[in-house]
Amino acid sequence: MDFKNIIYKKENGVAHITINRPEKRNALNRAARLEMIQALEDAEGDVAVKVMVLSGAGGKSFMAGSDLTELSKFSPLEMEAFTSTLGGRFYTRFEQSDKPTIAMIDGLCLGGGLELALTCDIRVASASSRFGQPEILLGIIPGSGGTQRLPRLVGIGKAKELILTGNTIDATEAHRIGLVNQVVQQEELEETMMGIAKRITKQSPLALKWAKKAINMSQETGLGAGMAYETLADCLLFSGKDREEGMKAFFEKRKPEFKGE
Numbered sequence: 657m658d659f660k661n662i663i664y665k666k667e668n669g670v671a672h673i674t675i676n677r678p679e680k681r682n683a684l685n686r687a688a689r690l691e692m693i694q695a696l697e698d699a700e701g702d703v704a705v706k707v708m709v710l711s712g713a714g715g716k717s718f719m720a721g722s723d724l725t726e727l728s729k730f731s732p733l734e735m736e737a738f739t740s741t742l743g744g745r746f747y748t749r750f751e752q753s754d755k756p757t758i759a760m761i762d763g764l765c766l767g768g769g770l771e772l773a774l775t776c777d778i779r780v781a782s783a784s785s786r787f788g789q790p791e792i793l794l795g796i797i798p799g800s801g802g803t804q805r806l807p808r809l810v811g812i813g814k815a816k817e818l819i820l821t822g823n824t825i826d827a828t829e830a831h832r833i834g835l836v837n838q839v840v841q842q843e844e845l846e847e848t849m850m851g852i853a854k855r856i857t858k859q860s861p862l863a864l865k866w867a868k869k870a871i872n873m874s875q876e877t878g879l880g881a882g883m884a885y886e887t888l889a890d891c892l893l894f895s896g897k898d899r900e901e902g903m904k905a906f907f908e909k910r911k912p913e914f915k916g917e
Contacts, residue, residue, distance in 0.1 A: 661688035664695040669706040669857035671699035678714025681764055685723035689742045700753055706857040711760040721767025744800040751775035754865040756856050760849045761785050771798060774805040780849045781827045782842040788824035808875055810835055860898035861916035
């Protein structure tokens with residue numbers, strides 16, 4: 657696949673999607689979104705891929721939001737159509753993917769960039785990164801999940817503070833409030849991220865899929881229904897060969913060889 661706005665590569669079970677618009681601080685335009693969808697669909701259809709990584713090129717910005725040159729021209733109906741396809745729905749596709757997703761954040765993570773990171777399962781950031789939802793400064797609100805996912809992750813009080821003021825916070829504060837999982841020096845960022853990714857690639861694809869689904873369900877329903885979903889998912893895994901291999905390997909004191917069956 658020939659891409660102009662992203663860099664896409666697959667290696668050792670990891671699919672890496674890099675937004676490659678550093679001259680625009682990796683702001684997402686329509687073309688970049690369409691290319692990311694192609695990469696996402698390819699990664700989801702490749703049984704060799706166990707985990708996806710999202711990042712931004714240039715070392716100064718993960719993603720500084722949506723491309724306002726395009727966004728500012730939308731009518732209300734065009735904005736609704738955008739949100740339903742290449743906006744909020746586009747981000748949700750990463751959240752709902754069967755494969756775990758890691759956001760490797762280096763630099764600015766603002767607006768739609770933070771909303772994209774929020775859909776990822778794990779977020780690792782460099783110490784120089786900054787985070788925020790500055791949409792309020794433009795007379796709008798986060799429209800691709802920020803008002804919904806951010807409170808679930810950091811609590812309603814801190815989410816309101818960030819969204820209503822438009823302030824940005826540094827990586828240390830982002831880690832303190834639970835917005836990111838780890839903060840490391842820039843030169844350690846890729847190694848740290850790959851350490852997590854490699855650990856994930858060793859697990860059963862089926863277990864990864866249903867663990868992610870069950871965790872996501874916990875954000876959508878009450879405890880009783882969530883527990884029932886978890887039980888069904890766990891019972892389903894007991895019908896697979898990966899469960900047999902995992903337990904057999906445990907008793908034989910060796911590493912399991914999962915095949916996603």
